[in-house]
Amino acid sequence: MTTPQTLFAKLWSAHEIMQRGDGTSLLWVDRHLVHEGSHHAFANLQSRGMKVNAPNLTFGVVDHYAPTRTGDVAPDIRRMIDTLGYNAKKNDIRLFDLCDPGQGIVHVIGPEQGLTLPGLLINCGDSHTSTHGAFGALAFGVGATEVAHILATQTIWQRRPRTMCIKVNGTLGPAVTAKDLALYWIAKLGADGARGHAIEYAGTAIEGLSMEGRLTLCNLSIEGGARLGLIAPDQVTFEYVKGRNFAPTGTDWDAALTDWQALHSDESAAFDREVTIDACEIAPTVTWGTSPEDALPITGHVPDPATLFGAKREHARLALEYMGLDAGMPIDTVKVDQIFIGSCTNGRIEDLRLAAKVLSGRKACIPGLVSPGSAAVKKQAEAEGLAQIFVGAGLEWADAGCSMCVGMNGDLVAAGKRCASSTNRNFKGRQGRGARTHLMSPAMVAAAAVTGHLTDVRPLLEGRL
Amino acid sequence: MSGWTKIAGRAVALAQANVDTDQLIPARFMSTTRNKGYGGFLLHDARQDDADHVLNRHKCVDILVTRRNFGGGSSREAAVYALVDFGVKAVFAPSFGDIFQSNAVNNGLLPAVLDTAEIELLIDLIGDKDVVAEVDLSVSRAVIGGHVVPFNLEPVWQQKLVNGWDDIDLTAQYNEQIAEFRAARLVAHPWAMPTS
Numbered sequence: 001m002t003t004p005q006t007l008f009a010k011l012w013s014a015h016e017i018m019q020r021g022d023g024t025s026l027l028w029v030d031r032h033l034v035h036e037g038s039h040h041a042f043a044n045l046q047s048r049g050m051k052v053n054a055p056n057l058t059f060g061v062v063d064h065y066a067p068t069r070t071g072d073v074a075p076d077i078r079r080m081i082d083t084l085g086y087n088a089k090k091n092d093i094r095l096f097d098l099c100d101p102g103q104g105i106v107h108v109i110g111p112e113q114g115l116t117l118p119g120l121l122i123n124c125g126d127s128h129t130s131t132h133g134a135f136g137a138l139a140f141g142v143g144a145t146e147v148a149h150i151l152a153t154q155t156i157w158q159r160r161p162r163t164m165c166i167k168v169n170g171t172l173g174p175a176v177t178a179k180d181l182a183l184y185w186i187a188k189l190g191a192d193g194a195r196g197h198a199i200e201y202a203g204t205a206i207e208g209l210s211m212e213g214r215l216t217l218c219n220l221s222i223e224g225g226a227r228l229g230l231i232a233p234d235q236v237t238f239e240y241v242k243g244r245n246f247a248p249t250g251t252d253w254d255a256a257l258t259d260w261q262a263l264h265s266d267e268s269a270a271f272d273r274e275v276t277i278d279a280c281e282i283a284p285t286v287t288w289g290t291s292p293e294d295a296l297p298i299t300g301h302v303p304d305p306a307t308l309f310g311a312k313r314e315h316a317r318l319a320l321e322y323m324g325l326d327a328g329m330p331i332d333t334v335k336v337d338q339i340f341i342g343s344c345t346n347g348r349i350e351d352l353r354l355a356a357k358v359l360s361g362r363k364a365c366i367p368g369l370v371s372p373g374s375a376a377v378k379k380q381a382e383a384e385g386l387a388q389i390f391v392g393a394g395l396e397w398a399d400a401g402c403s404m405c406v407g408m409n410g411d412l413v414a415a416g417k418r419c420a421s422s423t424n425r426n427f428k429g430r431q432g433r434g435a436r437t438h439l440m441s442p443a444m445v446a447a448a449a450v451t452g453h454l455t456d457v458r459p460l461l462e463g464r465l
Numbered sequence: 466m467s468g469w470t471k472i473a474g475r476a477v478a479l480a481q482a483n484v485d486t487d488q489l490i491p492a493r494f495m496s497t498t499r500n501k502g503y504g505g506f507l508l509h510d511a512r513q514d515d516a517d518h519v520l521n522r523h524k525c526v527d528i529l530v531t532r533r534n535f536g537g538g539s540s541r542e543a544a545v546y547a548l549v550d551f552g553v554k555a556v557f558a559p560s561f562g563d564i565f566q567s568n569a570v571n572n573g574l575l576p577a578v579l580d581t582a583e584i585e586l587l588i589d590l591i592g593d594k595d596v597v598a599e600v601d602l603s604v605s606r607a608v609i610g611g612h613v614v615p616f617n618l619e620p621v622w623q624q625k626l627v628n629g630w631d632d633i634d635l636t637a638q639y640n641e642q643i644a645e646f647r648a649a650r651l652v653a654h655p656w657a658m659p660t661s
């Protein structure tokens with residue numbers, strides 16, 4: 001009898017070219033996704049007189065610096081976009097440029113275009129590459145030196161991470177989303193709680209998630225310190241992939257399905273760590289501080305540093321000072337200046353549908369920006385009447401890109417302003433210097449838009465789900 | 466890149482947890498080309514907001530002692546460039562962001578893990594001052610302010626730091642194995658190739 005294996009172990013061995021004596025493995029990369037941030041890596045290659053090794057497995061996209069509003073583009077932003085265009089052209093890489101109907105955020109368009117498939121190893125010079133694990137792919141972010149290595153060799157050196165299973169039993173309550181689940185476990189285990197581990201998410205609550213929800217959950221794995229997140233592919237996955245632009249067809253599709261159906265952890269396969277969560281414990285969740293681990297239920301109170309000890313006390317004190325909050329205040333009394341819906345975490349069509357359900361027939365009392373995750377999501381949202389709901393509520397409907405999640409394109413939150421945001425990071429200065437970010441689901445962002453303060457979305461969605 | 470085995474210099478303490486890569490280098494500086502030097506961007510906003518910031522008080526910092534989850538967040542290697550260009554050669558913390566740690570080793574910066582108690586002891590010991598320190602990779606040992614701290618270092622990382630090795634050159638010796646793997650994968654899993 002063969003030893004039961006985890007999904008991670010199966011994927012790892014399927015990509016391992018060789019293992020060095022020191023335990024480091026050389027892995028084959030099936031898809032390499034590059035964005036504007038790749039300029040250091042291309043410069044490295046150019047200085048060696050090298051070209052991209054496998055241009056047919058490399059795909060470029062303009063997202064971090066993509067302008068999402070009409071008007072002039074600043075010269076340094078234009079230069080970043082042009083540099084990617086130059087590098088893609090020079091190396092025969094398929095580029096999803098600004099005018100391409102497939103353009104969007106790299107972690108949104110990979111799945112959307114059928115570039116992300118179960119069983120693949122996917123790398124990108126972006127930490128949220130963990131997103132693609134939702135399909136049962138080994139997907140992890142890398143740095144610029146590693147991007148250069150992949151461009152040059154189509155391989156990556158990696159030390160095998162330990163495995164961790166996060167099992168979520170039961171069913172998420174109404175209006176409680178994958179975002180709430182992710183913030184919940186990160187708050188419980190810490191922003192470095194899963195460091196050095198590959199997480200597999202399992203359990204009935206995970207099986208019950210749509211592809212969109214799974215992508216959100218895997219996306220945030222990095223915020224809990226994990227190397228990558230994984231969900232075993234199932235019928236939901238296969239139906240999502242079928243018919244996508246770059247997805248296999250005909251006999252290749254049949255062969256793929258046979259391979260993909262074996263992609264699950266064997267019963268009784270052992271993980272290095274196991275965490276069990278009961279889905280019914282999870283309420284709509286928001287962050288109060290400057291790390292995704294600083295999260296609590298919307299019914300909760302901002303912590304009082306005086307009740308904490310050691311380094312935790314100092315972290316909470318600094319976080320509250322930056323965020324301009326008082327110890328012990330109910331989190332749902334915090335007034336918000338603006339909202340943002342978008343990003344690789346929550347800029348997908350389902351996210352926009354849920355936010356629109358909250359906003360339908362209502363007005364936002366604060367300004368806000370809605371940036372769809374891709375040009376295709378934008379088109380679909382307009383066809384479904386969602387864009388009209390956002391605009392009708394008084395929000396700004398923009399083009400696709402990373403936008404106000406990281407502010408590289410100039411979409412920024414002003415210093416001292418407080419933003420309810422569907423993004424992935426509430427770090428100091430992330431959305432702009434001095435900006436105060438509260439992370440939450442797109443539905444919760446929409447609720448904050450309606451009331452002007454952090455708000456439990458559940459009553460607002462009653463009868464609308 | 467040239468490697469190193471021993472360094473001697475000054476250590477300071479940055480007594481904060483979760484110093485993420487967005488803080489280490491704010492996104493707006495990342496379109497700058499490297500040849501201009503990234504040292505001025507290191508913890509830029511924190512240093513501007515606080516004249517008394519540890520990196521304003523101590524311009525020559527070789528070794529940084531800090532709290533958990535240092536370098537978490539974005540994969541931006543520019544965060545490491547900022548540290549390296551500032552002059553930092555080693556960071557000691559209870560935990561690092563995984564991607565940051567790899568980026569560090571690829572740029573000659575030692576990311577050494579110590580347990581929390583050891584870090585707290587060093588932070589207390591250093592306080593607001595800077596202290597004399599040395600790091601010896603050959604024996605995985607540092608002496609910070611007279612306190613001896615052994616640390617664990619993956620053998621491959623030790624080799625890369627000591628030799629200043631570049632992975633692209635290293636991988637070239639496996640070209641044949643890579644080609645074989647590639648051919649076999651395409652035969653066994655033809656669906657793994659993008660169609661359009």
